[in-house]
Amino acid sequence: MKHIVIGDLHGKDCWKQININDFDKVVFIGDYVDHWNMPDHIIIQNLLEIIELKKQFPEVVELLLGNHDVQYLHYPDFLCSGFRPQMQRKLTFVFESNRNLFNIAYQRGLHLFSHAGVTNKWYEEFSALPVLQQITGENYTLADLFNKIEQTGKRALLHRAGSIRGGYGSGGITWADKRELLNDALDGYHQVVGHTVIPEMEEHEFSGKSVAFIDVLDYQTRFYEIDC
Secondary structure, eight states, X not given: OEEEEEOOOTTOOGGGGSOGGGOSEEEEOSOOSOXXXXXXXXXXXXXXXXXXXXXXXXXXXXXXXXXXXXXHHTTTSSOOTTOOGGGHHHHHHHHHHTGGGEESEEEETTEEEESSOOBHHHHHHHHTXXXXXXXXXXXXXXXXXXXXXXXXXXXXXXXOOOGGGTSSSSOOTTTOOHHHHHHHBOTTOEEEEOSSOOSSOEEEEETTEEEEEOOOTTTOOOOEEEEO
16 A cells, blocks of 8 residues: 655645545644644644545545644643643644544554654553453554553553653653664564654664654655555
């Protein structure tokens, strides 16, 4: 399947340059809000248009959540830098009203797409969550498990900021830092992530795994394409 992956937008509407009919999947990697200087109404309107795109093409468009989105969806939990108090009620309403359209992760085979990525150390903690015993009876993918935990009240580990980002321990799937992934990317998977701003896209291959970092939209309008 031909995929195009859109990095952290933070209100930018450059995604409109994409011809959706050219791709089997259009994946938004999260962080739709909280641009440092963009007007509030532009950010909200762009988010609403992305949601409408998902409704129009539900089988093609995948909307993933980033840490900047989660802080509004689950307000007042998981607050991070860039939070706009004046937008909180509106954004919380928008995200809550369209909750079923958003996920934490998307997976195609061994290719795993998420906002910030998964490390072995963090996944070891995730695998020990008692709540998993209630939902692992089915043939779920990793992405399925992450998405199901996000829907429960046991989601704190997903959205934990690691010690590199001012928190503690290993960063969660919406918070892992590039340095964590370079040192300890999840074995056996090929990941595509945003979250860490970089000037050029980077692809790093390791033994039996890889990570593509695609958060470049602050520097250039470029999207990541992959067949998988």
